[in-house]
Amino acid sequence: CSQPKQVTETEEIEELSVFAHSPLVEHIYTADPSAHVFEGKIYVYPSHDIETEVSEDDMGSHFDMKDYHVFSMDQPGAEVVDHGVALKLEDIPWASRQLWAPDAAEKNGKYYLYFPAKDKQDIFKIGVAVSDKPEGPFVAEPEPIAGTFSMDPSAFQDGEDYYLIWGGIWGGQLQWYDDQKLVEGRKGPTDGIPAPDQAALMPYIAKLSDSMTDLAEQPREVLILDENGEPIKAGDHDRRFFEAAWMHRHNGKYYLSYSTGDTHFIAYAIGDSPYGPFTYQGNVLEPVQGWTNHHSIVEFEGKWYLFYHDTELSGKTPLRNIKMTELTHLPDGKIQTINPMK
Ligand code: FUB
Numbered sequence: 001c002s003q004p005k006q007v008t009e010t011e012e013i014e015e016l017s018v019f020a021h022s023p024l025v026e027h028i029y030t031a032d033p034s035a036h037v038f039e040g041k042i043y044v045y046p047s048h049d050i051e052t053e054v055s056e057d058d059m060g061s062h063f064d065m066k067d068y069h070v071f072s073m074d075q076p077g078a079e080v081v082d083h084g085v086a087l088k089l090e091d092i093p094w095a096s097r098q099l100w101a102p103d104a105a106e107k108n109g110k111y112y113l114y115f116p117a118k119d120k121q122d123i124f125k126i127g128v129a130v131s132d133k134p135e136g137p138f139v140a141e142p143e144p145i146a147g148t149f150s151m152d153p154s155a156f157q158d159g160e161d162y163y164l165i166w167g168g169i170w171g172g173q174l175q176w177y178d179d180q181k182l183v184e185g186r187k188g189p190t191d192g193i194p195a196p197d198q199a200a201l202m203p204y205i206a207k208l209s210d211s212m213t214d215l216a217e218q219p220r221e222v223l224i225l226d227e228n229g230e231p232i233k234a235g236d237h238d239r240r241f242f243e244a245a246w247m248h249r250h251n252g253k254y255y256l257s258y259s260t261g262d263t264h265f266i267a268y269a270i271g272d273s274p275y276g277p278f279t280y281q282g283n284v285l286e287p288v289q290g291w292t293n294h295h296s297i298v299e300f301e302g303k304w305y306l307f308y309h310d311t312e313l314s315g316k317t318p319l320r321n322i323k324m325t326e327l328t329h330l331p332d333g334k335i336q337t338i339n340p341m342k
Contacts, residue, residue, distance in 0.1 A: 021325055024071065026321070028048060029320055034046070035307045038134040044080075045103055047065050047102065052064040056317070069086060094127065097117070111134050113129045125145070126150075126166055148164075176192050196235025199231035200231065200234040205220055220275055237261075263287075266308070267283050268284050268335055286337065286339050288340045290309070290311035290316075292320070293308065309321060
C-alpha cells in the first residue's frame, strides 16, 4: 500500500504559485466570485460577464449580464469545473436585466442562490432561486425577496442563523432610498448621496427566515465606524462603503469587508455581532486592474482564501476574470493586506 505524501513547505509554496493571482477560468469572463465550501469542495458563484453594445456610464449599464455559471474545485490549485448555466434571466419572472453579483447558501441539503437584478421598472431587487445541488440548476422564486432593495447580496451563516447582507451606491441605487423607501425623482448615481461631512450610506443586513426565501425581520443598517467611534463620512472615499459587502467570522470576531468603489480598495472592519457596529481596520486588497474590485473570503481545510477579480484577460472593465490567493489573519486579528500585482 502507498504511503501518504509528505508535503514540504517548498512544495506547498510551489503549489500555491500555480493558482495564486492567475485567472481561474479563461473560456468565459467571470467576476464577483462568492466562494463557499459545500460537500467538501470549493464552489464559486460569480457573475458571468459578456460583451455588450451598451455604453459605459456611472450607473454600471455596461455590466449587462444575462446568466450565472457555477464553478467547483476539489481544492485550491485543482482543476476548476464549469457546471454550465445555473440560472438565466429569461427564467426569472420578475427580472428585466443585469444579473449582478450573486451569492449562495446551503441549509438542510438545499441550496439557495441570492442574486440582484433590475425589475420591470428598472429598480434593483434581490431574488432567490433554489436547487437540490450546489451547482444548480436553480429555480427562481416568482417574486423578489420582499423588503430587499439595491444589489450585491451576500449570505452569511453563523451557526444556525443565516443572514443576508446587501447594498451598493451609484449603479447599485442605494442612494435612492431614505429609511428603506424609494424616493421619487432620484435618478442618477449621486442623487441622494449624503454631503461629504455626513455619515456615508451603509450596507443592510437582515436574518433570513427558516424557509431561506424571505427575510425574518426588518433590515437594519450596518454601521461602519472610524477609530473615534464616529460613522465613516460620505466624503471619506478611501474608507466608505460602496458595494460588495462580505462577512466572515474568525476567532469569534465578525469581519465585514467591502469595496470602496471609486477608490478601488477592498476595505474591512471588525465587530462583535453580525449587526455591527464595525470598526474600520484597513484594506484586505489593494486596487486591481479594472475599475471594480469585488471579493469573497472563505476557509478551506484550515487555511483562508481571498477570491477576487481583475481584467488581466481582456484589459476591459466589464470583461473580468476571477482569481484566488491565500489570505492571512495576523496574530492581532488584522488581515495582511494583499497586493494583487505581486
Ligand atoms: O458585476 C456587476 C457589479 O460590478 C457588481 O455587482 C459590483 O459589485 C461590481 O463588481
